[in-house]
Amino acid sequence: MNTAQSQPAAAPRRQVYAGYTGKADPSERDRIVHLLQMYRSTEHFNAEYLPLWAQASPSEAMKGGLRIIQAREGVHARLIKERLRELGETEFVEVSQERRAQVEPFFASAERSDVEKLESLVHLFADVDDFFAPITGLIADIKEDLRTRELLRTILDDEYATVKWFRQMYESLAARAAQA
Numbered sequence: 001m002n003t004a005q006s007q008p009a010a011a012p013r014r015q016v017y018a019g020y021t022g023k024a025d026p027s028e029r030d031r032i033v034h035l036l037q038m039y040r041s042t043e044h045f046n047a048e049y050l051p052l053w054a055q056a057s058p059s060e061a062m063k064g065g066l067r068i069i070q071a072r073e074g075v076h077a078r079l080i081k082e083r084l085r086e087l088g089e090t091e092f093v094e095v096s097q098e099r100r101a102q103v104e105p106f107f108a109s110a111e112r113s114d115v116e117k118l119e120s121l122v123h124l125f126a127d128v129d130d131f132f133a134p135i136t137g138l139i140a141d142i143k144e145d146l147r148t149r150e151l152l153r154t155i156l157d158d159e160y161a162t163v164k165w166f167r168q169m170y171e172s173l174a175a176r177a178a179q180a
């Protein structure tokens, strides 16, 4: 998830996937492989930096929820990789060093508050349907590869649950911070 995702609070809204690039007339399989490659790289990266956030957080509540979300992202990454292998892929895209350098220090920072970190995600997911529209769109277009279609549909269910929790935590921690 996307976080596809530069995270400072002022970051422009983006979508989970920037879209297909490659052949002029891509097949269904071409589009699926390209999206799965990019999406897996993000999910894998999310599973790597979320524990850094949990470690830096003073909140038991955050540590609890982040543990499950990190595990979800790890499962998404692992099962997307498995599907890519089934589709014949042997090499896998990774997020850029530039993006790592931008995102990891922000979430690993003990100086940055949980509210700041949650705010950046709530901003990113402000229009959650629009954020995930590239995946929802591909799901709607898939005619042949039903295994991938339902794999993506059930992953999206998880992502919506994750966004719901981030929003709830933001509201409760921001309210508490405002009273402090």
Ligand SMILES: [Fe+2]
Residues within 6 Å of the ligand: 001, 043, 072, 073, 076, 155, 158, 159
């Ligand atoms: Fe995910």
